[in-house]
Amino acid sequence: xxxxIFIRILNNSATDAEKSSFFxxxxxxxxxxxxxxxxxxxxxASSLNPELHDSIQKESFERFWDRVHPGKQQKVLNLWYRYxxxxxxxxxxxxxxxxxxxxxxxxxxxxxxxxxxxxxxSVSKVLLEDGSAIWLSSxxxxxxxxxxxxxxxxxxxxxxxxxxVSDPGRKFSVDMGSFKVRDIGTKFNIRAYKDEPGVYTSLxxxxxxxLSKADQKLLTMKPxxxxxxxxxxxxxxxxxxxxxxxxxxxxxxxxxxxxxLSEICHELENWYNVxxxxxxxxLAGTKYTSVIKRTTTIKLVLQMLSLTxxxxxxxxxxxxxxxxxxxY
Amino acid sequence: MLESLMKAWGIFFTxxxxxxxxxxxxxxxxxxxxxxxxxxxxxNDYFGVIYHLSLQYLHDTTIAEEIVQDSFMKLWEIxxxxxxxxxxxxxxxxxxxxxxxxxxxxxxxALKHQENLRYLEMxxxxxxLEKMGNYLEFEVLRGKIDQAIAALPADLxxxxxxxxxxxxxxxxxxxxxxxxVKTVEARISKALRILRHExxxxxxxxxLITKLLS
Numbered sequence: 001x002x003x004x005i006f007i008r009i010l011n012n013s014a015t016d017a018e019k020s021s022f023f024x025x026x027x028x029x030x031x032x033x034x035x036x037x038x039x040x041x042x043x044x045a046s047s048l049n050p051e052l053h054d055s056i057q058k059e060s061f062e063r064f065w066d067r068v069h070p071g072k073q074q075k076v077l078n079l080w081y082r083y084x085x086x087x088x089x090x091x092x093x094x095x096x097x098x099x100x101x102x103x104x105x106x107x108x109x110x111x112x113x114x115x116x117x118x119x120x121x122s123v124s125k126v127l128l129e130d131g132s133a134i135w136l137s138s139x140x141x142x143x144x145x146x147x148x149x150x151x152x153x154x155x156x157x158x159x160x161x162x163x164x165v166s167d168p169g170r171k172f173s174v175d176m177g178s179f180k181v182r183d184i185g186t187k188f189n190i191r192a193y194k195d196e197p198g199v200y201t202s203l204x205x206x207x208x209x210x211l212s213k214a215d216q217k218l219l220t221m222k223p224x225x226x227x228x229x230x231x232x233x234x235x236x237x238x239x240x241x242x243x244x245x246x247x248x249x250x251x252x253x254x255x256x257x258x259x260x261l262s263e264i265c266h267e268l269e270n271w272y273n274v275x276x277x278x279x280x281x282x283l284a285g286t287k288y289t290s291v292i293k294r295t296t297t298i299k300l301v302l303q304m305l306s307l308t309x310x311x312x313x314x315x316x317x318x319x320x321x322x323x324x325x326x327x328y
Numbered sequence: 329m330l331e332s333l334m335k336a337w338g339i340f341f342t343x344x345x346x347x348x349x350x351x352x353x354x355x356x357x358x359x360x361x362x363x364x365x366x367x368x369x370x371x372n373d374y375f376g377v378i379y380h381l382s383l384q385y386l387h388d389t390t391i392a393e394e395i396v397q398d399s400f401m402k403l404w405e406i407x408x409x410x411x412x413x414x415x416x417x418x419x420x421x422x423x424x425x426x427x428x429x430x431x432x433x434x435x436x437x438a439l440k441h442q443e444n445l446r447y448l449e450m451x452x453x454x455x456x457l458e459k460m461g462n463y464l465e466f467e468v469l470r471g472k473i474d475q476a477i478a479a480l481p482a483d484l485x486x487x488x489x490x491x492x493x494x495x496x497x498x499x500x501x502x503x504x505x506x507x508x509v510k511t512v513e514a515r516i517s518k519a520l521r522i523l524r525h526e527x528x529x530x531x532x533x534x535x536l537i538t539k540l541l542s
Binding site for chain 1: 360361362367372375376379380381384385393396400404408411412413448449452453455456459460466
């Protein structure tokens with residue numbers, strides 16, 4: 001057999017007659033079959049080129065996007081419609097209200113607005129007039145709005161623990177953008193860092209309700225429950241989790257239960273204001289369980305990690321910006 | 329003979345350049361969010377590779393494209409679980425390979441008693457694809473190839489890269505480098521000899537080709 005025909009067989013440009021005689025000739029010979037398969041694979045592997053098939057690729061992408069998009073669009077549209085309707089209704093009512101009843105609804109106006117924030121690596125506690133307290137975790141900000149009718153509204157980013165005194169005369173809610181958390185005399189923790197995919201709520205004591213933007217009740221949470229809200233799919237998932245895990249930060253502890261090294265490093269980065277680079281990909285997925293005091297230095301934490309496993313690290317001090325920790 | 333085969337196949341040099349990790353990281357976040365530009369970018373970078381894979385074993389453009397599109401659908405479905413450790417190309421490659429195997433399995437059953445020629449071809453392609461390594465193995469190989477090329481003596485490397493990547497003819501290279509065509513030929517065959525030696529553990533099967541042809 002000639003070299004040319006063989007190459008044509010491999011790149012599929014051989015005629016039917018050529019193929020027929022070739023495949024029949026190797027069918028009986030298991031040695032030759034094996035060799036053909038290896039050559040075929042080598043040929044394919046060596047010709048995997050991203051620049052081939054450009055024209056088909058564009059069309060294919062359009063069809064792919066059409067396929068995935070209806071589902072997503074619907075979701076977005078649904079939500080959008082819902083919100084749009086709400087906005088329209090509010091616009092319409094407020095317009096009417098302003099038009100027909102020129103006097104302001106009493107109590108709706110904001111009478112006081114305060115913002116609290118904490119830096120990376122610090123936990124702060126805010127005491128409110130009524131004896132309620134709010135703890136702010138690392139890199140967190142909480143904005144409080146007090147309205148004339150006694151209603152309190154908080155907006156936040158980061159992680160905060162709310163310990164609120166029960167007061168039937170005062171309504172307190174946290175506005176998370178897509179939904180609201182309404183408290184009915186409680187202790188609860190909300191974790192809502194902007195760079196994380198979800199918002200995580202733990203209830204320690206009392207009762208809280210989740211409301212939609214339009215104040216529709218979505219669900220009620222009981223103590224010991226843990227709610228994960230996925231920002232992208234807008235899905236809420238309720239499960240059970242010991243609330244002391246979520247609130248351990250308040251007592252100066254990191255609690256990692258079955259967390260991957262990359263999740264742990266994300267936490268450490270936030271707290272110690274360092275940048276951690278994990279060079280070894282397999283290490284990043286290794287899971288650890290441990291409790292670490294937040295007052296421990298990063299060096300000690302790294303030393304602990306290097307004791308338990310094959311982790312090595314180096315720290316580069318930077319004059320400007322965060323120090324870099326390399327894990328390898 | 330081996331040289332001419334390698335040349336005809338363009339062996340070694342079509343491996344996909346690895347994506348810049350920082351860019352990949354940003355892209356992963358956008359993929360999670362389902363942003364169109366990110367999927368378009370992944371399509372641009374990877375479609376050719378996996379489409380080629382499925383076309384080479386199926387020999388049917390419509391079905392090959394459909395299978396590849398399904399692989400991207402899978403990526404879309406799992407987008408929320410993506411992270412920076414996730415090898416997207418390897419994922420697409422594996423899904424495509426499995427779907428091609430499924431397709432070939434079903435097809436060859438249907439063809440068994442009808443078309444002997446196509447049946448045999450599918451049977452062999454099926455068996456070959458089953459043995460095809462995973463994408464990570466190619467990445468390892470690519471690393472070795474890059475290393476071996478980098479280790480070539482400078483003059484050989486320069487001539488060699490011109491012929492492989494810029495696809496210049498020997499005459500074109502001779503003019504560009506102001507050397508004779510004979511020198512170009514000599515350098516390239518020397519470079520191939522060195523590479524073959526350096527990569528012998530990884531490309532052992534290349535020697536089988538000569539056996540098969542003799």
